[in-house]
Amino acid sequence: MIAAWHVDVAIIGGGTAGCSAALALRKRGLTVALFERRTVGSQASGVNYGGVRQQGRHPAELPLSRRSREIWPRLPDIIGDDCEFAATGHLKLARTEAQMADLEAFAAFAAEHGLEIRMMGANALADAYPGMVSGVVGGSLCPSDGQANPRLVAPAFARAAARAGAEIHEHEAVTGVARDAAGFRLETDRGGRFTAGSLINVAGAWADRVAKWFGERAPIQAMAPNMMVSEPVPYRLPVNIGVCGAGLYVRQIPRGNLIFGGGKGWADRHRMVARPMADVSYSASARLAETLPWAADATVIRSWSGIEGYFEDEIPVIGPSTTTPGLVHAFGFSGHGFQLGPAIGEIVTELVVDGRTSTPIDAFSISRFQHAGHRAA
Amino acid sequence: MVERVVIVGAGPAGVRAAQTLAAAGLRPTLLDEAPATGGQIYRRQPAPFRRPYKTLYGFDAAKARQVHTAFDGLDGAVDHRARTLVWSLEGQRLCLMHEGGTENLSFDRLILATGAMDRVIPLPGWTLPGVYTLGGAQVALKHQACAIGERTCFVGSSPLLPYVAYQYARAGAGVAGIIDTTPRADKLRALPDLLAAAGTGAKGLYYMGWLASRGLRYRHAGIPIRIEGESHVTGVVVRMAGGRERHIACDAVAIGYGLKCEHQLADLAGCDFRFDSSNRQWVVAQDGVGRTSVAGIYVAGDGAVIRGADAAELAGERAALTVLEDIGRPVDRARVQKIDRRIAGIDRFRRGLETAFAYPHHLARDMADHVILCRCEAVTAGEVRHAVTQLGAHDINRAKAFCRVGMGRCQGRVCGPAAAEVIAGALQRPIEAAGRLRGQAPIKPVPISALADAAADLTVAA
Ligand SMILES: Cc1cc2nc3c(=O)[nH]c(=O)nc-3n(C[C@H](O)[C@H](O)[C@H](O)COP(=O)(O)OP(=O)(O)OC[C@H]3O[C@@H](n4cnc5c(N)ncnc54)[C@H](O)[C@@H]3O)c2cc1C
Numbered sequence: 001m002i003a004a005w006h007v008d009v010a011i012i013g014g015g016t017a018g019c020s021a022a023l024a025l026r027k028r029g030l031t032v033a034l035f036e037r038r039t040v041g042s043q044a045s046g047v048n049y050g051g052v053r054q055q056g057r058h059p060a061e062l063p064l065s066r067r068s069r070e071i072w073p074r075l076p077d078i079i080g081d082d083c084e085f086a087a088t089g090h091l092k093l094a095r096t097e098a099q100m101a102d103l104e105a106f107a108a109f110a111a112e113h114g115l116e117i118r119m120m121g122a123n124a125l126a127d128a129y130p131g132m133v134s135g136v137v138g139g140s141l142c143p144s145d146g147q148a149n150p151r152l153v154a155p156a157f158a159r160a161a162a163r164a165g166a167e168i169h170e171h172e173a174v175t176g177v178a179r180d181a182a183g184f185r186l187e188t189d190r191g192g193r194f195t196a197g198s199l200i201n202v203a204g205a206w207a208d209r210v211a212k213w214f215g216e217r218a219p220i221q222a223m224a225p226n227m228m229v230s231e232p233v234p235y236r237l238p239v240n241i242g243v244c245g246a247g248l249y250v251r252q253i254p255r256g257n258l259i260f261g262g263g264k265g266w267a268d269r270h271r272m273v274a275r276p277m278a279d280v281s282y283s284a285s286a287r288l289a290e291t292l293p294w295a296a297d298a299t300v301i302r303s304w305s306g307i308e309g310y311f312e313d314e315i316p317v318i319g320p321s322t323t324t325p326g327l328v329h330a331f332g333f334s335g336h337g338f339q340l341g342p343a344i345g346e347i348v349t350e351l352v353v354d355g356r357t358s359t360p361i362d363a364f365s366i367s368r369f370q371h372a373g374h375r376a377a
Numbered sequence: 378m379v380e381r382v383v384i385v386g387a388g389p390a391g392v393r394a395a396q397t398l399a400a401a402g403l404r405p406t407l408l409d410e411a412p413a414t415g416g417q418i419y420r421r422q423p424a425p426f427r428r429p430y431k432t433l434y435g436f437d438a439a440k441a442r443q444v445h446t447a448f449d450g451l452d453g454a455v456d457h458r459a460r461t462l463v464w465s466l467e468g469q470r471l472c473l474m475h476e477g478g479t480e481n482l483s484f485d486r487l488i489l490a491t492g493a494m495d496r497v498i499p500l501p502g503w504t505l506p507g508v509y510t511l512g513g514a515q516v517a518l519k520h521q522a523c524a525i526g527e528r529t530c531f532v533g534s535s536p537l538l539p540y541v542a543y544q545y546a547r548a549g550a551g552v553a554g555i556i557d558t559t560p561r562a563d564k565l566r567a568l569p570d571l572l573a574a575a576g577t578g579a580k581g582l583y584y585m586g587w588l589a590s591r592g593l594r595y596r597h598a599g600i601p602i603r604i605e606g607e608s609h610v611t612g613v614v615v616r617m618a619g620g621r622e623r624h625i626a627c628d629a630v631a632i633g634y635g636l637k638c639e640h641q642l643a644d645l646a647g648c649d650f651r652f653d654s655s656n657r658q659w660v661v662a663q664d665g666v667g668r669t670s671v672a673g674i675y676v677a678g679d680g681a682v683i684r685g686a687d688a689a690e691l692a693g694e695r696a697a698l699t700v701l702e703d704i705g706r707p708v709d710r711a712r713v714q715k716i717d718r719r720i721a722g723i724d725r726f727r728r729g730l731e732t733a734f735a736y737p738h739h740l741a742r743d744m745a746d747h748v749i750l751c752r753c754e755a756v757t758a759g760e761v762r763h764a765v766t767q768l769g770a771h772d773i774n775r776a777k778a779f780c781r782v783g784m785g786r787c788q789g790r791v792c793g794p795a796a797a798e799v800i801a802g803a804l805q806r807p808i809e810a811a812g813r814l815r816g817q818a819p820i821k822p823v824p825i826s827a828l829a830d831a832a833a834d835l836t837v838a839a
Pocket residue numbers: 012013014015016017018035036037038039040041042043044045046047048049050051052053172173174175202203204205206207224225226227305306307308330331332333334335336337338339340341
C-alpha cells in the first residue's frame with residue numbers, strides 16, 4: 001500500500017471560504033492541503049454579483065460581517081491584490097412606507113454594533129442622486145459597504161496561500177473521507193490518499209454531502225441567482241443599490257458596465273451547471289427600467305448564474321461538527337457569503353487551532369438541523 | 378400534431394432547408410436578423426437600390442437569383458420572420474428580439490444555419506478607423522454601394538482576398554495593394570484539389586489574372602507588421618517575401634484570415650463540439666448529415682463547416698431531409714445520395730482552399746505584448762500572457778475571468794481565435810488545450826428596454 005501524504009489540515013472546497021482558510025492556517029504554521037474539484041473560485045465565489053454589504057444582514061450575521069469588512073481594505077497587504085474592492089456605499093431603496101420602517105429598524109440595530117447607516121427620504125435621495133432613481137419612497141445608505149470583483153478574490157487568496165506553503169490541488173475532488181484514531185483519511189478522484197489531523201468542510205452548495213459522510217444533516221437547497229451585465233455606459237451610479245422586496249440589485253463599475261440581478265435562474269448542482277433564465281431576466285430588466293429609467297437604453301451583453309447553497313433560515317452553517325472531533329463546517333451562505341469570505345478563513349482557523357473564536361457563531365451551528373426526524377439518511 | 382420546425386438563418390443553407398420542408402408540407406419558421414433572405418453571399422440590396430444581379434453577384438449572379446427566386450416562390454408556405462434576432466436558446470425554446478421587443482418561441486426541431494464571420498488576427502493599429510474585415514469591406518460595397526476608402530489595401534489569407542479586391546477594382550475603387558500572407562508554393566500545392574471543382578477553382582484564378590492585367594500586383598508571402606495612422610489609417614507596413622519592409626500608403630485596410638463558424642446557439646443548446654485541426658477552430662460535432670449530439674437540433678451551412686455557398690445550399694437541403702427522416706416522413710433516396718456525393722466533392726475543394734489560403738496562426742501566437750488583442754475590453758496580448766503565466770489561467774475561459782479578454786460586447790467572436798493562440802503559446806501547449814470560449818445569452822446585445830418589454834407580456838399572459 002502506498003503511504004498516504006499527511007497534512008495538519010485538509011480543506012474540501014476552493015471558494016473564497018476555503019482559499020482564505022488555507023492562507024490563515026499557514027499563517028498559524030499548520031501544513032495545509034486544499035482540494036478543489038474544478039479551479040479555485042470557479043463556483044459561487046467567482047461568479048457572484050460582487051456585493052460587499054453589511055446592511056440588511058441577519059442580526060446573527062452582523063458581527064461576522066463587521067469582522068470581514070475590516071479585512072477587505074487590507075487585501076493588498078494580505079494577498080497582494082485589492083480585488084477592485086471599493087467602499088462605494090450600499091443604498092437600500094424602499095418602495096413602501098412599511099419597507100422604510102424595516103430599514104429604520106435595521107439602522108437602529110446596526111448602530112448598536114457601531115455600524116453607521118443613514119436614512120434618506122425621497123428629497124434627500126433626489127438631492128444626493130439627482131434624476132437617478134424613481135418609484136421609491138426613500139432608502140438607507142451604509143457608506144462603509146461597497147463592491148469588489150469576485151473573479152479575482154478566491155484565486156488571489158489561493159496564490160497567496162500557495163506562496164505561504166499551502167498545497168492547492170485543483171481539478172481534484174474529494175470522493176470520500178473516513179475518520180479513525182489517526183485522523184481523517186481522504187480519497188480523491190485522482191487516486192490521491194491523504195491523512196489529516198483536521199478537516200474543513202467549505203464545499204459550498206455541495207457541502208451537505210460531506211456532512212452526510214459524518215452522519216450530519218444539512219438541508220441545503222441549491223439555487224442560482226440570475227445575473228446580467230450591460231455594455232459600458234457613462235459612469236453615473238456611484239453606489240451599490242438593492243431594492244427592498246423587489247428582487248433587484250445593481251451596481252456600476254468605473255469602466256461603465258452596469259451589473260444587475262434579481263430572481264433565480266436554473267441550477268443542477270449534480271452536473272455543476274447553472275444558467276440564467278430569460279423569463280427571470282425579463283422581470284429583473286423591467287424592475288431596473290422602473291427604478292433607474294436612465295439605464296433602460298443600455299444593452300445587455302451577457303447573462304450568467306452560479307450555484308449557491310441556501311438554508312431556509314437564510315443563515316449559514318459555521319462551527320464544529322456535532323459528531324466528529326476535528327471537523328469544522330462553514331457553508332450554505334444563502335446568497336451572501338462573498339462578503340463574509342475573508343473572515344471565514346480566520347474563524348475556521350481559530351476553531352481548528354484554538355478550539356474557539358472571538359466572533360459569535362452559535363446561531364450557525366449545524367446542530368439546528370439535527371433534531372428528531374431530521375437524521376441524515 | 379404537426380412538428381414545429383424552426384430554422385435560424387436565411388442564407389443559402391436556411392433557404393434551401395425551408396424550401397425542402399415546405400415541399401414536404403411542413404410550414405417551417407425561418408428567422409433571420411437581416412431584413413431579407415439571402416444570407417452573406419446573396420445578401421440583397423436595400424429597397425432603393427436597383428443594381429442588376431450581374432453587378433452585385435458577378436459570377437454568382439445566376440445562383441443568387443435562384444436562391445432568391447426559390448424563396449420568393451415559397452410565399453405563405455414558410456413563416457418567414459425578418460429582422461428577428463435569436464439571442465438565446467433555452468431547452469425547446471428560442472428567445473427572439475424583433476422591433477425593440479423580445480418574445481419566446483418554442484420548437485420541436487431546430488435547424489441552425491447561422492453562417493460564418495471573418496477571422497481576424499490583431500496587429501498594431503488594427504483598431505484605427507479605416508480598418509475593416511474583408512467581409513465587412515464587401516458588405517459595404519454590396520449593401521451600401523460604398524467603398525471603405527479611396528485607396529484600400531487588402532491583406533490576409535482568404536479566398537475573399539482576391540475576390541473582394543477584384544470587386545473593389547471593378548467598382549472603380551482604388552486598390553493600394555493586395556498582400557497574401559500565404560507563400561506562392563502553397564497555392565501551387567493546392568491546385569489539384571482546387572481544380573477538382575472546376576468552376577469555382579477557375580474563378581479564383583480569374584480574379585488574380587484580372588487584377589494582374591490591370592497592373593494590380595498580387596503579392597504572396599507578405600506579412601503585415603503594423604497599420605499606421607493617428608486618427609485614421611494612413612498606411613500599412615508589410616514585410617515582403619524577401620524580408621524587406623515596405624510602407625504602403627492607403628486610407629483603408631481590409632483584412633481577414635478565412636472564416637469562422639457562428640455557433641453560439643448550438644453552444645447554448647449544449648451540443649458537443651470538436652476541434653477541427655485542419656482550419657484550427659472548434660466546430661459543432663455532427664454526424665455529417667446535420668444531426669448534433671442534442672436530439673432535435675441540427676446544423677447546416679457555414680455555421681457547421683466552412684465550405685462555401687454551394688455546399689451550404691446542399692447541406693441546408695440535406696439537414697431538412699434528415700429532419701424529415703427523423704419524423705418518419707418519406708424522403709427521396711436518390712436525391713439524398715446525390716447531395717452526399719456532391720458535398721464530398723466540395724470537401725476536396727475545401728481542403729485545397731485551406732492549403733492555398735493557410736491560416737498563419739503564428740502571427741497571432743507571436744503577437745507583440747503591446748498589441749490590443751481584445752478591442753471591446755482593451756486588453757493587450759501582454760495582459761493575456763500575464764494572466765496565463767503569472768495568475769495561472771490554464772485556458773481561455775479562465776483568462777477571460779482574470780483579464781477580461783473576450784468579455785465585451787462581441788463575446789470574443791472577434792478576438793477569440795487569436796486569444797486562444799496567444800494563450801496556447803504562453804502555456805506552450807497545443808491550441809486545443811486553450812479551450813473554447815463558453816457562449817452566454819444574449820449571444821448578441823439586447824437592450825434592457827427590450828427585455829423589460831417582454832416582462833410586461835408575461836404579466837398579461839399570467
Ligand atoms: C450569482 C450569485 C450572486 C451572488 N451575489 C453575492 C453578493 O453580491 N454578495 C455576497 O456576499 N454573496 C453573494 N453570493 C453568494 C456568494 O457567492 C457565496 O456565498 C460564496 O461565494 C460562497 O463561497 P464558498 O467558498 O462557500 O463556496 P463556493 O465558491 O461555491 O466554493 C465551494 C467549492 O467547493 C468545491 N467542492 C465541492 N465539493 C467538493 C469536493 N467533494 N471535492 C473538492 N471540491 C469540492 C466546489 O467546486 C466549489 O468550488 C452570490 C452567489 C451567486 C451564485
